Amino acid sequence: METHNYTYKYPRPAVTTDCVVFGFDGHDLKILLIERGLDPYKGCWAFPGGFLNMDETAEQGAMRELKEETGLDLHNLQQVGAFSEVDRDPRDRVITIAFYALAKKADVQGGDDAAKAQWFAINEMPRLAFDHDCIFRKAMQKLRIDIHFEPIGFGLLDEKFTMPELQRLYEAILGIQFDRRNFYKKMLQTGILDKAEDDETELATYYGEHKEMKCEDTETLFGGFASEPCLPYSTRPDDDSRRRKGTHFSFNKQRYDKFKEDNNFRLEF
Amino acid sequence: METHNYTYKYPRPAVTTDCVVFGFDGHDLKILLIERGLDPYKGCWAFPGGFLNMDETAEQGAMRELKEETGLDLHNLQQVGAFSEVDRDPRDRVITIAFYALAKKADVQGGDDAAKAQWFAINEMPRLAFDHDCIFRKAMQKLRIDIHFEPIGFGLLDEKFTMPELQRLYEAILGIQFDRRNFYKKMLQTGILDKAEDDETELATYYGEHKEMKCEDTETLFGGFASEPCLPYSTRPDDDSRRRKGTHFSFNKQRYDKFKEDNNFRLEF
DNA sequence: GCAAAAGTGTTTCGTTTACACCCATGC
DNA sequence: GCATGGGTGTAAACGAAACACTTTTGC
Numbered sequence A, B: 001m002e003t004h005n006y007t008y009k010y011p012r013p014a015v016t017t018d019c020v021v022f023g024f025d026g027h028d029l030k031i032l033l034i035e036r037g038l039d040p041y042k043g044c045w046a047f048p049g050g051f052l053n054m055d056e057t058a059e060q061g062a063m064r065e066l067k068e069e070t071g072l073d074l075h076n077l078q079q080v081g082a083f084s085e086v087d088r089d090p091r092d093r094v095i096t097i098a099f100y101a102l103a104k105k106a107d108v109q110g111g112d113d114a115a116k117a118q119w120f121a122i123n124e125m126p127r128l129a130f131d132h133d134c135i136f137r138k139a140m141q142k143l144r145i146d147i148h149f150e151p152i153g154f155g156l157l158d159e160k161f162t163m164p165e166l167q168r169l170y171e172a173i174l175g176i177q178f179d180r181r182n183f184y185k186k187m188l189q190t191g192i193l194d195k196a197e198d199d200e201t202e203l204a205t206y207y208g209e210h211k212e213m214k215c216e217d218t219e220t221l222f223g224g225f226a227s228e229p230c231l232p233y234s235t236r237p238d239d240d241s242r243r244r245k246g247t248h249f250s251f252n253k254q255r256y257d258k259f260k261e262d263n264n265f266r267l268e269f
Numbered sequence C: 001g002c003a004a005a006a007g008t009g010t011t012t013c014g015t016t017t018a019c020a021c022c023c024a025t026g027c
Numbered sequence D: 001g002c003a004t005g006g007g008t009g010t011a012a013a014c015g016a017a018a019c020a021c022t023t024t025t026g027c
Helices: A058-070 A132-146 A163-174 A180-190 A202-207 A218-223 A253-262 B058-070 B112-116 B132-146 B163-174 B180-190 B202-207 B218-223 B253-262
Strands: A006-008 A014-024 A029-035 A049-051 A078-083 A094-102 A117-121 A160-162 A193-195 A248-251 B006-008 B014-024 B029-035 B049-051 B078-083 B094-102 B117-121 B160-162 B193-195 B248-251
Touching: A014 A058, A014 A132, A029 A058, A029 A163, A049 A058, A058 A094, A078 A132, A078 B078, A094 A132, A132 A163, A160 A163, A163 A180, A180 A193, B014 B058, B014 B132, B029 B058, B029 B163, B049 B058, B058 B094, B078 B132, B094 B132, B132 B163, B160 B163, B163 B180, B180 B193
Parallel strands: A014 A094, B014 B094
Antiparallel strands: A006 B006, A014 A029, A014 A049, A029 A117, A078 A094, A160 A248, A193 A248, B014 B029, B014 B049, B029 B117, B078 B094, B160 B248, B193 B248
């Protein structure tokens, strides 16, 4: 490693990025944390992140660090904000720019350092390093606001999902309960969801041209997802990543954009 | 000036702050800009801001620079976000953390450098330096979202204001028109506004115990505000900073907090 | 077969929207 | 006195909330 020194007329803070990765296991909203092997805060958990390079934007830096530390290749990071408390890092003056990202279940793959990365339900979080609890609260807050304006829910689900899954996700994010029937109506009447007919999924070809088999084979069908990895979600080992009954839907980006335009970019779920 | 050098093992970006100050003259939403005297972007206009000191948070830095450059002593800055495009400053790698602030009319005072500061209506803005147009758009966007959740309108008005004033402000910020009667109802039924009865204002004492003089002397009454400075707002010289007829209201923070709590921190105007 | 969850439609209620009149002010 | 703008009430329309029943799934 080079040992060049860089000299400036005035002191400069170090600049890092951090990334709050949200995931959803069908029941709880989760975040991805990395256990710190070194002091300070050794043994505490922290968001993936690191120092910003001079040739990348903060967003690019956050993406790079995320990839390096967890193997996740996520785009569409949303900026949470800059955190600049003078003593937030005991070693040095460090300013961090935090983002959040949405991981689909299928996106989770073991990266090089992934052994140290682990998902935690947001109400079962361990002690966090630095001011990461503060970053988390801000990220959560922003997620809750953004979900009213952006199709965030769909970023956290697989390509095809059921309405109850979507509802549970909204409830987990917003911390409130919806009436099942009203939620259906509201979602469907936006027109941004496509009913996943058999003929639409390439998976259906595994099973030929069955009509009216809607719910009978969903379990098998979903089990057929070759791309679905074994998730390192900590709790609830295996029960509901398999059990997925009911009608499947998918998110229609085109219709969504139109809907958004019609509503003056205000999506209020 | 010191010529000490500061040396680091890895290169570090410079970190600045910028502050988008919003103001309202009764008709238009305005922002405060400073003309750049030096290259780059000499002659362009920019938001007040500057380099961050090592012993201050970004918010403190933005407040300090704002005070230094415009004389404005504003608190409650809201972070807009960090801007980190690699080439946003042609001289050096500079990351800026942007905020917005709300100036009451009465807050505007000529500071040392204030001669160079000028208010512009947001649809009559000059060419901006750096990526400040980008910062402006983000700030505007955030203001539009925040006004649904925070009592922003009242931060931009004087202590006492009329309903039409408040409505014009909301319309200027959101860029839409409201029905006057519906706006009244909606605002009043939140309960966060106090009707400014004569006996509530110390100014009323100037006029003794007149009852039922509601609208007759408001002009004089308002003219009696010793603290109202001569505003450097560029357009519309003098007509409506004086003409303020109609019932006056004031913002009741206590009731607002209660209202907010009752509505789960969701204010939807 | 039975319990639990998924899927659908209707009624009620409250909020938002649209709209009309009177009063006060200022020329 | 006439034009402009401020202050209030009411009816229609829309969207949200409450709610019950049937079907499907999994043991």
